[in-house]
Structures are given as structure tokens and as C-alpha cells.
Amino acid sequence: MPWFAVRVASIAGAVAALYLLSGLLTATIEAYVLQVLVQCGIYAILAVSLNLINGITGQFSIGHAGFFAVGAYVGAAWTMLWQPHAVRVTSALAMGTPAGDALNLLIACALGMAAASLAGAAVGLPSLRLRGDHLAIVTLGFGEVIRVLLLNIDAVGGARGLSGIPTLASTGDLAVFWVFLFLVLVIAVSRNLMNTTRGLTWLAVREDEVAADAMGVNTTRVKVTAFVLGSAFAGAAGVLYAHIMTGISPDVFGIDTSIIITTMVVLGGTGSVTGATLAAFLLVALPEMLRFMKDYRLVIFSTLLVLLMLTRPHGILGTRELGYATLFRRRQTGSPGTR
Amino acid sequence: MKVLLSARGITKRFGGLAAVSGLNLDVREGELLGLIGPNGAGKTTVFNLLTGVYPPTEGHVEFDGRRLRRMRPYQAAHLGIARTFQNIRLFRRLSALDNVRVAAHVRTTAGFWSCLLRTAHAMRNDAVLTEKARALLGALDLTSVAAAPAGDLPYGVQRRLEIARALATDAKLLLLDEPAAGMNPAEKQELMELIHAIRRDFSVTVLLIEHDMRVVMGICERIYVLDYGQVIAEGRPERIRSDPRVIAAYLGEESEPC
Numbered sequence: 119m120p121w122f123a124v125r126v127a128s129i130a131g132a133v134a135a136l137y138l139l140s141g142l143l144t145a146t147i148e149a150y151v152l153q154v155l156v157q158c159g160i161y162a163i164l165a166v167s168l169n170l171i172n173g174i175t176g177q178f179s180i181g182h183a184g185f186f187a188v189g190a191y192v193g194a195a196w197t198m199l200w201q202p203h204a205v206r207v208t209s210a211l212a213m214g215t216p217a218g219d220a221l222n223l224l225i226a227c228a229l230g231m232a233a234a235s236l237a238g239a240a241v242g243l244p245s246l247r248l249r250g251d252h253l254a255i256v257t258l259g260f261g262e263v264i265r266v267l268l269l270n271i272d273a274v275g276g277a278r279g280l281s282g283i284p285t286l287a288s289t290g291d292l293a294v295f296w297v298f299l300f301l302v303l304v305i306a307v308s309r310n311l312m313n314t315t316r317g318l319t320w321l322a323v324r325e326d327e328v329a330a331d332a333m334g335v336n337t338t339r340v341k342v343t344a345f346v347l348g349s350a351f352a353g354a355a356g357v358l359y360a361h362i363m364t365g366i367s368p369d370v371f372g373i374d375t376s377i378i379i380t381t382m383v384v385l386g387g388t389g390s391v392t393g394a395t396l397a398a399f400l401l402v403a404l405p406e407m408l409r410f411m412k413d414y415r416l417v418i419f420s421t422l423l424v425l426l427m428l429t430r431p432h433g434i435l436g437t438r439e440l441g442y443a444t445l446f447r448r449r450q451t452g453s454p455g456t457r
Numbered sequence: 458m459k460v461l462l463s464a465r466g467i468t469k470r471f472g473g474l475a476a477v478s479g480l481n482l483d484v485r486e487g488e489l490l491g492l493i494g495p496n497g498a499g500k501t502t503v504f505n506l507l508t509g510v511y512p513p514t515e516g517h518v519e520f521d522g523r524r525l526r527r528m529r530p531y532q533a534a535h536l537g538i539a540r541t542f543q544n545i546r547l548f549r550r551l552s553a554l555d556n557v558r559v560a561a562h563v564r565t566t567a568g569f570w571s572c573l574l575r576t577a578h579a580m581r582n583d584a585v586l587t588e589k590a591r592a593l594l595g596a597l598d599l600t601s602v603a604a605a606p607a608g609d610l611p612y613g614v615q616r617r618l619e620i621a622r623a624l625a626t627d628a629k630l631l632l633l634d635e636p637a638a639g640m641n642p643a644e645k646q647e648l649m650e651l652i653h654a655i656r657r658d659f660s661v662t663v664l665l666i667e668h669d670m671r672v673v674m675g676i677c678e679r680i681y682v683l684d685y686g687q688v689i690a691e692g693r694p695e696r697i698r699s700d701p702r703v704i705a706a707y708l709g710e711e712s713e714p715c
Contacts, residue, residue: 121577307573314572314579315562315586318551322559325548332508332542334534334563334626343569 234353
């Protein structure tokens with residue numbers, strides 16, 4: 119299978135390039151800027167993953183921080199609570215070496231993604247009956263349920279949360295690498311989907327559910343798949359967050375976090391993958407850039423947001439995508455929001 | 458002629474109201490069948506029952522030799538029943554081409570994971586579906602608007618696009634819900650020719666609901682007349698035109714002055 123060999127080679131090349139680039143960035147950029155960049159990356163993963171549910175499939179969800187939390191706690195539970203037991207069974211899981219750390223981080227990610235996608239399926243099911251603002255309320259409630267549950271589970275520290283989470287391979291110069299690896303992955307998944315007719319059926323569910331159903335689209339499956347896929351990546355973002363910040367507590371995953379992620383999707387332009395990515399970078403970096411304003415920082419930030427929505431009511435990119443196609447080709451066939 | 462779809466004793470009640478009661482209907486393969494009746498006679502409800510939007514309260518439907526039970530609309534599309542809507546329901550922000558591609562996806566052979574991984578098979582399959590959608594746009598004279606968002610198209614073009622979209626599912630039976638609604642006489646004439654052409658070129662059976670008698674009488678080979686959820690007459694257009702029960706249903710019966 120030639121396409122397979124080409125695909126594997128190009129992916130390996132891209133990963134290697136990303137690794138080298140992140141090493142270069144880490145060596146040249148000051149620590150504070152790097153920290154902001156990592157935060158930008160984590161929020162971009164969250165925004166692009168919510169875009170799968172909210173922007174592309176049109177299921178208005180404002181509880182994304184809940185999936186973020188599930189991933190963070192399950193991932194941290196692996197490295198802090200379960201790994202010490204598992205390492206006694208096989209020493210291959212020992213931490214401390216780069217390979218062992220990477221393996222543990224990947225296991226934590228797998229567990230965090232699995233747990234978050236289960237939660238996603240559980241929230242996706244009501245979406246079969248609920249639409250628009252009704253669904254929004256259910257997802258909002260879900261986010262709060264997760265937060266309150268975490269507050270009351272003593273095994274994960276209750277209100278204090280978990281601290282002293284091992285940094286694993288995500289420490290120092292590898293934080294940028296892991297975060298951007300997952301960001302590239304979620305963007306690739308979104309774009310691959312959007313470049314096929316299967317992705318179009320997801321957009322069709324957003325545009326008109328009744329018509330999509332009549333045209334042979336299994337709307338139930340599309341909606342649940344969107345929730346599962348979107349929350350899995352939010353879970354991965356959670357695992358990375360836990361192992362980079364080394365401390366998590368329930369209040370990190372409150373309503374305001376959900377709202378900011380939803381804002382990124384709306385601001386980027388509903389359905390636009392690159393729009394969501396851009397908006398995430400903007401919304402994380404802008405408050406940092408405004409630090410010189412001191413107390414007026416958040417006032418200015420909010421004002422800028424309002425101004426942006428007034429001037430671009432359909433988001434920064436609308437339903438378009440930014441890429442070599444839009445940058446270098448003047449015209450293209452196909453729908454806005456599909457290329 | 459082979460019977461493609463038959464409905465036996467179909468009843469649909471909404472609470473105390475029987476929108477359709479004890480309906481028997483046969484659609485023969487290849488025919489152009491009309492379903493008419495005064496407002497509120499239950500015509501669209503019949504369409505919704507045939508496409509699985511509502512399950513019938515009583516009775517059953519057989520399609521292509523298979524008995525349908527507890528069917529969802531997307532399953533009807535997979536079986537080969539496609540429809541258009543009375544109030545046009547296009548995917549407004551998607552291009553005309555993509556509207557048709559969505560429907561063509563019913564016949565996809567690529568799974569979810571192979572789409573995510575962009576396997577050679579998924580890409581080839583996609584090219585085939587897109588080509589099919591383009592060919593359909595060409596057949597319905599829509600090539601010039603392929604890239605335009607469906608919601609921006611003129612009304613008559615939207616109606617035609619909805620038909621193209623329904624055909625893309627490889628339907629054996631095409632249900633058209635008031636295709637001529639809101640059209641001017643010239644457009645109606647074009648539509649009648651289009652429906653004839655579609656039936657010929659795509660070897661599809663057509664069942665249509667229509668209010669415009671000139672359209673119905675002009676193209677349908679056989680007509681069912683529905684009133685208060687029941688079939689009151691069935692037959693060739695010239696027979697329907699002179700049927701006293703049909704005239705009574707449309708114009709009202711003479712009654713004693715009060």
C-alpha cells in the first residue's frame with residue numbers, strides 16, 4: 119500500500135519537525151512567553167475540539183470545561199495514584215527516563231481521553247432530544263455536576279485539588295512539543311473530516327436536522343460521535359494541563375472556563391477550525407499583552423471583545439478556513455466551512 | 458406492473474384527531490402518481506408516514522417487497538425512498554454541490570475511521586460521490602450555481618436543487634411535496650417537463666402532492682384524492698375530474714339552507 123507508506127513517512131517527518139521546532143523555541147524564547155504559548159496551545163485544543171461539537175455539528179454545548187476536568191483528573195490519577203501500583207507489576211512503567219516518562223504520559227492521555235469520551239457519550243445522549251438553548255442548559259449543568267463531584271471526592275483532594283503531579287516528559291522543553299502535537303492532531307482530525315463527504319453530513323446536521331435525516335444521515339450517530347470525539351480531545355488537553363501545571367483544583371474547571379472556550383469558538387467563526395485556533399491564541403495572549411494596563415486590563419480586554427463581535431458578527435473568519443487554499447487561490451468551489 | 462410500495466390500513470392519530478385513517482395506497486413501479494386533496498386532508502402526513510417521520514398508529518407499509526416497521530427517516534433514504542419538502546429545507550449555508558454531496562453520501566462505502574485517516578479507499582470513494590453530485594447538477598441544469606450557497610439561490614432553483622438532492626440518494630421512489638408551490642406558470646411548465654425527464658432518465662417512480670390542478674392533471678397518470686384522512690377517489694385524471702365526491706370535497710356539498 120503506497121499511500122500508507124507515504125502517510126506514515128510524512129507523519130513521522132511532521133512529528134520530527136515539530137520536535138525540533140519546539141526544542142528551538144524553548145531554547146530561544148524566555149520562560150514566561152513559553153508559558154503563555156503553552157497555555158495558548160492547551161486552549162486551542164479545547165476550542166478546536168469544542169468546534170467539532172458546537173461549530174460543525176451545531177450542538178450548542180457550554181460545558182466543555184467538564185470534559186477538560188475529567189481528562190485532567192483521570193490523567194493525574196494515573197500518574198499519582200495508579201502508576202505506583204502498576205510499576206510494581208512491570209518495571210517498564212518506571213518514570214525518570216525520557217522513554218518511561220513519555221510512555222506514562224501517553225497512558226495518562228489514553229485514560230483521560232477514554233474517560234472524557236465516555237462522559238461525552240453520556241452528555242451526547244440528551245442532545246438527541248434537546249436543541250439549542252435547552253441543550254446548552256443541560257451541558258452547563260453537566261459541567262457543574264463534574265465540578266461539584268470533584269469538590270467532594272477526597273481521594274483527589276476535594277477543594278484543595280491535586281498538587282505535585284509529576285511533570286513527566288512534559289517538563290521544560292517538551293511541554294511545547296506535547297501540547298502542539300495534540301493541537302496538530304485535533305486540527306488534522308477536524309480538517310480530514312471536513313474534507314470528506316462524511317464531514318459534510320455533520321454540517322448538514324447543523325444546517326437542518328430534519329432534512330439531513332431525510333437524506334439518509336443517521337443524525338443520532340453523528341451527534342453522539344461529535345460529542346465523543348470532541349470531549350476526548352478536551353480530555354487530552356486536561357491531561358496535558360495537569361502534567362504541565364503540576365497542580366489542579368476544581369475551581370480551574372468552572373463555568374467561566376467553559377464560557378471562555380465557547381467564546382473562542384463563536385469568536386473564531388462557527389465551524390471554522392482555523393478560526394477557533396486563532397481565537398484561542400488571541401483570547402489567551404491578549405490579557406497577557408495587556409498586563410501593562412494593570413487594573414484596567416480586563417476592562418480593555420472585554421471592550422476589545424465587544425468591538426470585535428460588533429465589527430465581525432460572524433467571527434474572525436466567519437465560516438471560512440485559513441490555509442494555502444484560501445491564501446493562494448482566489449476562487450474555490452465547495453462550501454464555506456468545508457475547506 | 459409490479460407494486461413498489463403499498464400501504465395497508467394506515468392510521469395516524471394525533472391525540473383524538475385521526476389525520477389519516479385506514480389508508481390503502483399502492484404505488485406501481487415506474488408510474489407518476491398524484492396525491493391531492495383539500496387543505497388539511499392529511500397529504501403531508503401520508504408522506505411523513507411513508508418516510509418514517511411518524512410511525513403509523515395502525516397498519517403497515519411494504520416497500521420493494523419488504524415490510525417496514527419502526528423505521529427512521531434516514532433508513533427510508535437507505536432503502537430508496539427520498540423526498541422533498543413543502544417548505545424548502547436545503548442546507549442553506551452549504552453550496553449547491555455540497556447539498557447534493559450530503560445526499561450522495563448515503564451510498565458511501567468508506568467508514569468513519571478511514572475518512573479520518575484519509576485512506577486511499579476513502580479518498581477514491583469521495584471522488585466518486587463528488588463526481589456523481591456534479592453529474593446530477595449537470596442533469597438538472599444547476600452547474601452554474603454549484604458553488605453558490607443554497608440559501609442564496611432563487612426560489613425556483615432551490616426547488617430544483619431539492620429534487621437533485623433527493624435523486625442523489627439513488628431513490629427508487631421520489632416523493633415530491635408540492636413541487637410547484639409558489640411558482641409562476643412558466644416555471645410550472647418547466648417543472649412538469651423536468652419531472653417527466655427525471656422519471657425517464659433516472660427510472661424513478663414519482664409520487665407527488667400538488668395543489669395546482671393543471672400540474673396534477675397534466676402529468677399524473679393516476680391520482681389519489683384524500684379528504685379527512687381517507688381516500689375518497691382513485692383513478693385516471695379524467696375520471697377524477699368528473700367524480701362527484703371529489704367536486705364535493707373541493708367545492709363543498711349543497712346543503713339545506715338554514
